[in-house]
Amino acid sequence: SxxxxxxxxxxxxxxxxxxxxxxxxxxxxxxxxxxxxxxxxxxxxxxxxxxxxxxxxxxxxxxxxxxxxxxxxxxxxxxxxxxxxxxxxQTELCNKGVITVVIPDKKNGLRCWSCDNDNGENCAEPTITIDCVDIGTRCFTLYSNSTGIEQFMRGCASPSYCSIDPEIGTDFTCCGKDLCNASQNVRATIGTVWLAVLSLWLF
Missing domain, CATH: 2.10.60 (CD59)
Incomplete structure (x- = not known):
């Protein structure tokens, strides 16, 4: 019934x-x-x-x-x-304890264009490069106005970051070669999962 x-x-x-x-x-x-x-x-x-x-x-x-x-x-x-x-x-009260995180500084050999318009700069034409560290073995480019505020960034990301929920926000682009993130044509809509991770440390 x-x-x-x-x-x-x-x-x-x-x-x-x-x-x-x-x-x-x-x-x-x-x-x-x-x-x-x-x-x-x-x-x-x-x-x-x-x-x-x-x-x-x-x-x-x-x-x-x-x-x-x-x-x-x-x-x-x-x-x-x-x-x-x-x-x-997935067991009762299993998430006790603390995860230790150390900010990495060991360079991994990859170089990417980097900019962040939080700093008031024009990211459409990047002029600064950075040496990627630790698991940041991909270059990324991001443009978004999904929150009503235009945001444009370039830098290094881990492969795990690039693969978060690929069905949402897939226009956030990653590549694996030196200085491969110079494209000026990126337009992205950040997905819910992706934005949740980004907001943990950017805002």
């Missing part, structure tokens, strides 16, 4: 829900029950501002859809190096 079907559906949802730690910058004294399609996660994000040497960081624990479990990503421009490590799990 319809009533029995609804009851079974509710029971399945309860049986498959997870309880996860859910908070920012402390994993003690807070928990949250995820919906049936979510998993537990924990992540640490660090940003190093290259001009000032200042580091900023954020630790968080929570419940996320499985497709948000992107692992280890890096994004680098001439102004910032940002790195996020995320781990996911």
């Amino acid at each position: 319809i009533c029995r079907s609804v009851l079974l559906s509710v029971c399945r949802s309860v049986l498959h829900s997870l309880k996860c730690y859910s908070c920012e910058n402390t994993a003690s004294g807070c928990n949250h029950t995820c919906s049936s399609e979510d998993i537990c996660s924990k992540d640490t994000t660090k940003t190093w501002f290259t001009q000032t040497g200042i580091e900023d960081g954020l630790k968080s624990w929570g419940c996320i859809p499985n497709e948000y479990c992107f692992g280890h990503v890096l994004l680098q421009t001439k102004l910032k190096v940002g790195i996020t490590k995320r781990e996911c799990c």
Whole structure:
């Protein structure tokens, strides 16, 4: 019957829900029950501002859809190096503990054009190059006005960053050769998953 079907559906949802730690910058004294399609996660994000040497960081624990479990990503421009490590799990309160993140400085041999119009510069004609570090083995180019504010960036990215949710925001372009990100014709619409990761350290 319809009533029995609804009851079974509710029971399945309860049986498959997870309880996860859910908070920012402390994993003690807070928990949250995820919906049936979510998993537990924990992540640490660090940003190093290259001009000032200042580091900023954020630790968080929570419940996320499985497709948000992107692992280890890096994004680098001439102004910032940002790195996020995320781990996911599917048992009760499994996301305890802290992930350690160290800002990398070892060059990997790739060079990319870099600019960031947060600094008021014209990114359509890049003039500065940077040496990519660590897992940033791709050059990227981004143009977006999806939030109503025009944004244009170039720099280095990890392959994992370039592959986040390829069905959304696929016009965010990556390439793997020296100075390959000089194209002036990029127009991108940032997808929900991609923007969530970007906002962890750029804004």
